[in-house]
Amino acid sequence: TYYVWVRSNCGSGSTSSWAGPLSFTTACTSTSVPYVQDFESVTTPALPSCTSSENAGTGNNWTTSSPAGYGFTTKALTYLYNFSNDANAWFYTQGINLTAGVSYRIKYTYGNNSTTYVEKLKVAYGTSANNASMTNALADHPSINTATAATNFVDFTPTASGVYYFGFNAYSVSNQYNLYVDDININITPTCSEPSAVTVPAATLTYNSAVVNWTAPNPVPANGYDVYYSTTNTAPTATTTPTISGLTATTTTLPNLASATAYYFWVRSSCSASDQSIWVPVTFTTKSFCPAVTAPSAAATNVSVTPTFTWTAVTGVSGYKLSIGTSAGASNIMNAQDLGNVTSYTLPTALSYNTTYYYTLNAYDAMSTSQGCSERSFTTAPPPPANDECSGAIALTPGGTFAQNAVTATNSGATATSDATATHSCQTTGYRDVWYSVVVPASGNITIETQSVSGSNVTDTVLGVYSGSCGALTQIGCDDDSSSDGNFSLVALTGLTPGSTLMVGVWNYSSTTTGQFKVSAYDASLVLSTNEVKDAKNNIKVYPNPFSDILNISDVANVKNVLVTDIAGRLVKTIANPTSELHLGELKQGMYLVTLEMKDGSKQTIKTIKK
Structure with missing residues (x-):
């Protein structure tokens, strides 16, 4: 393409302004081999200079684009699908001078962008750039649907010397996808063909x-x-x-x-x-020499103090080495321990609770050990609570309502019980159990319930209630979601033996959460009646109630003896000539009847609760 400007020359150095430009493009002439067309000179969607296209049907025509995938990383000849009409589009190269009797090779790359939709491509050559002249078939690709680029070459020999045009015909049916052609190369057939x-x-x-x-x-x-x-x-x-x-x-x-x-x-x-x-x-x-670690995951928390490390095997290695330290880059716990050719390993010695550890797993073979493998960290679980096992059960003090003596508990650091008799048949899914005990009150009835603590991750519990002793438990109650508080648990038991001790296990339904919850044992019989409250106001008072270690008597002048009996009616302590402070720290948690024997022979009995 040429651009022309013109101006007047008025003499004596005087000229007019330039007028123009006018432009014109010279006609394309034929070229000789080698011919290369890689479409990199175009501004998409235009075709290269001296090439042409022909839409011999009612579909779309050839353009250029940058597929950026499917094996095409640069610009390429592109047929974009037509939703309704079949393709019959031709792209023609520049005219190329060929000699009769000489073997030539045409080589090109082709492909599509789908494994579902099928594209179709023919390649031919002839003496004019129109479909009627494409009389010499070179290749037919009727089923292109790999979404990858493929390369093809064809050797051919023209029977007459002259100028020839090479045509690429998209003939896909309607509503397919995109067809690509790139890197067209035409040259004399080499004496040594490439693989x-x-x-x-x-x-x-x-x-x-x-x-x-x-x-x-x-x-x-x-x-x-x-x-x-x-x-x-x-x-x-x-x-x-x-x-x-x-x-x-x-x-x-x-x-x-x-x-x-x-x-x-x-x-x-x-x-x-x-x-x-x-x-x-x-x-x-090549693949990484470093194994792909699957556990513990990076920055994992609440990990067992005897963690199991797992990873995906690396083909061809001799084995693996594990390093563990208490700071980044350290190996003070384990230094390149040879684990053998396995894909899992459990630490034989327990780590510390609630501690962050750093570890690196490397593969090795006869020649070398992997380098630069990712260091990961994990934090072990906190230490288990005192009531992690049945043998460490915490005593619950029955109240008249849930709120009266509710205990705020936690399963943080808790582990799975080792007591095989601690079944919970109503819901067999359960993790991180903690244990409690409760003495059945005189009524023979008891309700045990769990409820939520605001902000806690614990939102769902499973509750098991047992008679017997640790290691020989018999399930007498089980519940999953009967509490009025969401997915918490409630077991109500009647007809029990007053004074008998029940064991209570509380499981978390989730395997991943820990936190606080409330647990309480209660029975309506333990609510003080109006008359009892009235009598207490009119007679000698004892306080505080509930008490911890010391129970005070408001007026001890006329008190001869103090008798303390438990809720089952057993006399547990007698105090003669008491002072105003009764020291009862040795009593277990629970409800007691304190009887004041007066010097005049009368008696006054008061219900008290030892915290």
């Missing part, structure tokens, strides 16, 4: 090796194949010394590679000592 379909099967890749396969040309090269590979993407030339020469098979294994590294590989045919084909490339990346 094709160079691949590195993913299944053959390891951290230090790869298998490369290719397809032999016809005829098979007399001197086999040369290969060259590097970690630098600098293509070899005709004079480059091959990495390996004289291969006779169409496959080779590359050993002793670096892990997690991109490699660039080329192969060529060697037809004689002085005649080799062009180099054909392929790229691949």
Whole structure:
């Protein structure tokens, strides 16, 4: 394309302003081989200069685009699908001078962007850039649906000398997807044909090796194949010394590679000592030498103090080494311990509770140990609570209502019970159980319930109630979600033996959460009646009630003896000539009847609660 401006010359150095521009484009002329069209000169969606297109149907026509995928990393000739109409679009190269009787080769890359929709492509040549002249068929690709780029070449010999145009015909049916063509190359057929379909099967890749396969040309090269590979993407030339020469098979294994590294590989045919084909490339990346750790996950919390480490096997390694420390980069707990060729390992010695540890897992073989593998951290669970097992059960003091003597509890650090008799048949899913005990009141009835604590992660419990003793428990009650407080639990029991002791296990339904919850044992019979309250106001008072260790008597002057009995009616303590302070710290938690024997022979009995 040329641009022309013109101005007047008025003499004596005087000129007018430039007028224009006018533009014109010279006609395209034919060109000679080698002909290369890679579409990189275009501004998409335009076609390259001296090429043309023809829509011989009612679908769309060829344009150019940048697919950025599917094996096409640069600009490419593109047919965009038409929703309603079949394709019959032709793209024509510039006219190319060919000589009769000479063997030429056309080579091109083609593909699509879907494994569902099917594209169709024909390649032909003729003496004019129109579909009627495309009388010499070269190739037909009727089923393109791999969503990857493929390369094809065809050798042909024109019967007459002249100018020829090469046509690419998209003939896909309607409503498919996109068809791509790139890197069109037309040249004299080489005396030594290159191999094709160079691949590195993913299944053959390891951290230090790869298998490369290719397809032999016809005829098979007399001197086999040369290969060259590097970690630098600098293509070899005709004079480059091959990495390996004289291969006779169409496959080779590359050993002793670096892990997690991109490699660039080329192969060529060697037809004689002085005649080799062009180099054909392929790229691949070796796998990581570092194992993929699956547990403990990075920054995991509440991890067991005897954690199990798990990972995915690395093909070809001899084994694995584990390092553990109490700070980043440290190995003061375990230093490159050889675990053998396994994929899991449980620490035989317990770590400290509530402590953050750092660990690195490396693979090794006969030559080396992996380097640069990720260091991960985890934090062990807090120490188990005192009532982690049945034997450490905390006594609940029955009240008249849930709120009266509710205990705020926690399952933080709790573990699964080792008591096989502690079943919870109403809901077998349960984690991090903690234990309580309660003495049945005189009524023979008791309700045990759990409820929520605001802000706690514990939102769902399972409750088991047992007679018997630890290690020989008998389930007499079980509940999952009967509490009025969401998914918490409630067991109501009647007809029990007053004074008998029940064991209570509380499980968390979730395996991942810990936190606080409330637990309480109560029965309506333990609510003080109005008359009892009135009598207490009119007579001698004892306080505080409930009490911890000391119970005070408001007026001890006329008191002769104090009798303390438990709720089952057993006399547990007698105090003669008491002072105003009764020291009852040795009593267990629970309800007691304190009887004041007066010097005049009368008696007054008061219900009290020992916290």
